[in-house]
Each structure stands twice: as C-alpha cells, then as structure tokens.
Amino acid sequence: MQPSQPRDTPASAPPRAPVRPGPWVSGRFDVEGHRGARGLVVEHTLASFDAALDAGVTGIELDVRLTADGQVVVWHDPVLSPEQCTSSSPELVGARVRDLTLEQLRTVDIGSRTLARFPGQRPSPGAHVCTLDEVLAHGLVRDPSVWWTVELKVDPRDAGEARSRRQLVEGVLQSVHDASVEHRCFVHSFDWAVLELSAGLAPDVLRSALVETGVTWVVGSPWTGSVRVGESHDDVCAGAVAVGAHVISPEHDLVDEAFVEHAHAAGLAVLPWTVNDADRMRDLVAAGVDGLVTDHPDRASAVLARTAD
Structure with a gap:
C-alpha cells in the first residue's frame, strides 16, 4: 500500500504543518503501551497497565468487546483462549465473550498463563477480565494525564458484531464521558464504520483509523465504512480523513518518511503498531511519526532517551 503523492506542490514549498490533536501537541513523542505492557506482564491485566505506566508511557492502548x-x-480475542485463560468451570475456556455475562467472565483467571513468544512476560495470578470503567478508573488514579487509545x-x-456495533460505540463513549477523558482518548478501530458512528454521536x-497490511486498503474491503477503495477514494489517507479520523494507525511495515509526510499533509497524525524492535523504533522516530504502539514501552523509552542525547 503506497499513498499517492500530491502533484501540485512545488518541491521547494515548505511542508504544511496542520495542528494534529493528540498527546503529541505538547511536543512529546507518544509511547503507547499495547494491551498495557504485553511484553512485560500478561496483557489486559491491571498489573500490565501498571507496568506500562511505570515505564513512562504517554498513552495506553487496550481492546474492548461487549458481553x-x-x-x-x-x-x-472473540473467545477466551485456552492459551491465556484458566477456570474452575472448564466450559468457559474457549467460549465467546459475547455469549458470557460479566459475572461469568469474573470467574476466569486471565493472568496466570504467560505466552512463550514473550519470554520476559510476568504473570498476574488471579487477574480477571475488567470493565472499561474499571481500567480507566484504575489508570487515572495512577496518572490522570495519560491518554487512552480504546x-x-x-x-x-x-x-453479530456488526449488529452490536452501535451498542459498543455508545458504551465506550459513555465510559470515557463518565471518566472525564473525552479529550484524552481515541476511538480506535480497524472497522472504520465505528469511526463514522462515533463521529456522529460524539x-x-x-x-x-487502524490499517492492516493487505487487509484494510484493498478493493472490496469491508473494513473501510462508507469509503470504497478504488471507487470513492484511491488513497488510504484521504479515505481515513473521509471517515472522520484524526489519526492513521498503520501496521508499522507500511510506514516510511514519505508516508508520514503524506499523512501529515492530510492533517493526520501517524501512530504505527506494534513496534517492538529497537532499530525499527529508531527508524520510525527518524521518519517523523507522532508516536508508536509497543508491547515494550520500557524499550521505547530507552530508545527515546538515547535519541535525545
């Protein structure tokens, strides 16, 4: 996926510098902990969110679903994976989240099993699935200035998920309103129809707008809301603007300096995911991205400290 380049701007013209709202407005590079700090502590546990905050993140990325x-x-995940979950009620492991009540989910231990692909990952025994309200309240006690990428x-x-889209959007918007973080959060989705719905409601x-390599910006994509790839729009950044995005969040291998310049010219901030290699972090910082999402916010903080020296 290569964005088309503007053809009517002379090479000597100064680059546009639109205001891109977000944590980067202060001039600070945005490090966002992926699912908390998945490389350090089992994902989506309160202990993982604490680890992200301890590593000095400016933002926390997390995923939400409806029960x-x-x-x-x-x-x-749509299911309670046996790779991650244990329960005294074995029928719950492998079940779909949308088929279980919150009370049932509370009985499942999501913190005791670590993942082999994250050899430094620490467990959080007894941790259970939390509501978005609970995570926001917990994080804001620790750091009221943190941004939330939901x-x-x-x-x-x-x-089933398409039918409940509006209910999920409304629930998220209510939670961020109740936590008073409307101006320190992003509604973030691969399903761009979510962004259009959120734009109308709040x-x-x-x-x-999340972008996955070879999935999002392809002809016939079901992921781009009202935008039709190659019909209504030929360029991914223009498509993201059309659905009301303020940020484009591509898989990191899609991002280089040209992509960043093009996105910035469209008024979009660039927040690539999920970046865990230190050399790649340095390359992306040099390319001018506004932030990055990482399983290892500690590693990103170290890279940024060295970059600043």
Whole structure:
C-alpha cells in the first residue's frame, strides 16, 4: 500500500504543518503501551497497565468487546483462549465473550498463563477480565494525564458484531464521558464504520483509523465504512480523513518518511503498531511519526532517551 503523492506542490514549498490533536501537541513523542505492557506482564491485566505506566508511557492502548449482558469489557480475542485463560468451570475456556455475562467472565483467571513468544512476560495470578470503567478508573488514579487509545473490536464480516456495533460505540463513549477523558482518548478501530458512528454521536472525541497490511486498503474491503477503495477514494489517507479520523494507525511495515509526510499533509497524525524492535523504533522516530504502539514501552523509552542525547 503506497499513498499517492500530491502533484501540485512545488518541491521547494515548505511542508504544511496542520495542528494534529493528540498527546503529541505538547511536543512529546507518544509511547503507547499495547494491551498495557504485553511484553512485560500478561496483557489486559491491571498489573500490565501498571507496568506500562511505570515505564513512562504517554498513552495506553487496550481492546474492548461487549458481553452477553451488554457490559464493555477489556479483552482482545472473540473467545477466551485456552492459551491465556484458566477456570474452575472448564466450559468457559474457549467460549465467546459475547455469549458470557460479566459475572461469568469474573470467574476466569486471565493472568496466570504467560505466552512463550514473550519470554520476559510476568504473570498476574488471579487477574480477571475488567470493565472499561474499571481500567480507566484504575489508570487515572495512577496518572490522570495519560491518554487512552480504546480499540473497539468489531469485525464487519461477523453479523453479530456488526449488529452490536452501535451498542459498543455508545458504551465506550459513555465510559470515557463518565471518566472525564473525552479529550484524552481515541476511538480506535480497524472497522472504520465505528469511526463514522462515533463521529456522529460524539464529534469532539478523537478518532484513529487502524490499517492492516493487505487487509484494510484493498478493493472490496469491508473494513473501510462508507469509503470504497478504488471507487470513492484511491488513497488510504484521504479515505481515513473521509471517515472522520484524526489519526492513521498503520501496521508499522507500511510506514516510511514519505508516508508520514503524506499523512501529515492530510492533517493526520501517524501512530504505527506494534513496534517492538529497537532499530525499527529508531527508524520510525527518524521518519517523523507522532508516536508508536509497543508491547515494550520500557524499550521505547530507552530508545527515546538515547535519541535525545
């Protein structure tokens, strides 16, 4: 995916510098802990969010889904994976989150099993699935200035998830309102219809368009909301602007200096994911990205400290 380049701007013209709202307005590079700090502590546990804050993040990225009783909970996968979960009620492990009540989810231990692909990951025994309200309240006690990137997990190819899209958006917006973080958060999704819906319901809440390599910006994509790739729009940045995004959040291998310049010219901040290699972090900082999402915010903080020297 290569964005088309503007053709009517002379090479000697100074670059546009639109105001891009977000944590980077202060001039500080935005390090966002992915699912808390997944490289350090089991994801989406309160201990993982604490580890991210301890590493000095400016933002926390997390995922949300709806339960059977309409609660907004912090969890990534559509199911309770046996790789991550244990329970005294074995029938719950492997079940779909949307088929379980919050009370049932509370009985599942999501913190005792670590993942082999994160050899430094620490467990958080007894941790359970939390609501978005609980995570926001916990994080704000630790750091009231932190930004929140709330990824709404909606697969537009899943009829059940598509039907409940509005309920999930409304639940998230209510939570961020109740926590008074409307002006320190992003509604963030691969499903750009989520962003369009959020723009209509809460236009002042910032929005971030996720892009996955070979999935999002392809002809016939179901992920781009009202935008039709190659029909209504030929360029991914223009498409993101059209659905009301303030940020474009691509898979990091799509990002280079040309992409950043093009996105910035469109008024979009650039927040690549998920960046764990220190050399790649340095390359992206040099390319001019506004921040990055990482499983290792400690590693990113060390890279930034060396870059500043």
